Amino acid sequence: MSALHAIVIGGGMVGAACADTLARGGARVTVLEPGPVGGGATAASMGHLVVMDDSPAQLALTARSLELWEALAPALPPQADYHTCGTLWVASDDEELAAVEPKRQAYLAAGRRATLLTAAELSRTEPQLRPGLAGALRVPGDSVVYAPVVARFLLERAGATLRREAAMALTDGGVRLAGGVVLRADVVVVANGIGAAELLPELPLRQRKGHLLITERGAPAVNHQLVELGYLKSAHGGDGDSVAFNVQPRPTGQLLIGSSRQFERPDRDIDWPLLRRMLRRAADFLPALARTSALRVWTGQRCATPDHLPLIGPHPHLDGVFLATGHEGLGITTALGTAEALGAQLFGEPSALLAHDFTPARFGRVPEAIHA
């Protein structure tokens, strides 16, 4: 009996995790990636492994993914920089602090640890934060990772064949490459982030640009990934441009500083006024940043869906085509849970994640496009 042949379109974190799961299920895997492995949204990301409770499905997916990351961590190469620094969700005022307890209860119910820090405990834990903050939720199990290294590691572990070619179109039972060659496969997994919108324009995907900055070594010392509790408001607050305080300590003594969100900005250019807003916001929380030099600034494109949940599962109309895209800002965190959910659908294995609907069919009937 010949093994199942699977093509994974996209060699980023999500594609690599899917390739790894498919290979462990016995499939022969070919990955199509025209650029460097993990060179797209994966390289543009912060690599924050974070439990988020925006919806029950998101909480289940992120919490399960953190368990899978913890299981994977001992196998990772040191260059993956995996580190459990935990997250502090920082409350600016009493109103934000009041939102902490329901969030804490949600995390506990999902099997994650979470503790409340008072204002005094917060300033002892992170002395570089400005005085006068109301407190924080500490989620000690959250981690950070340098994702491009993990993507490469998972593809190697999968024994996947890497073809440095772009998928131009999905055909009946395969993929047409840029040169016109058609690769046949039993299963095609579309896992190329916002690139999926070009292959399958009928999908409800939008690109959402983000900026990141990394400082010089010798930045103000921070012990946790720091995110303002207002992040969710700004992250999902609407279609306008937004920024939020989000910094991450790197093992080099540098700080990675985010975050920004912009729809309909498909270019890679730096938006300097927006970057200034983002940095002012960061310096508002960490005043010492104002005297820190930047080393590099870059942008990336998140792939967003209308309900902020990824598309994981069969394409509603195309036989053998599965989707693993639309992860917005959580692709690194949820790559492993995504792969588990996909594997469970393909191989009929049990997964608690199947209790939630991540399939593209949840959006009802998507308009049928013609696929050559």
Added chain:
Amino acid sequence: MPELTLDGLRVTARPGTTVLAALQNAGLSPLRRSLSGEPRGALCGMGTCSECRAVVDGVTVRTCLTPVRNGQDVRRLLEVNRDF
């Protein structure tokens, strides 16, 4: 002539020259160490390679782009601190 301090050493430098030139004239090399402890110094001398970084008055700068000024305190980055 501007007077500045390079790792505690008081020197004078010609106005209009760079901090990098002052460091090199004082024989202070390397300028910093990489995370794995390798010595590093100016490579391009025109602000592109970022290898000539040092701390001037508490701020990390590219010394090749930083003009000398009177009273500057310049420190090389020779210690390696990797957190984990």
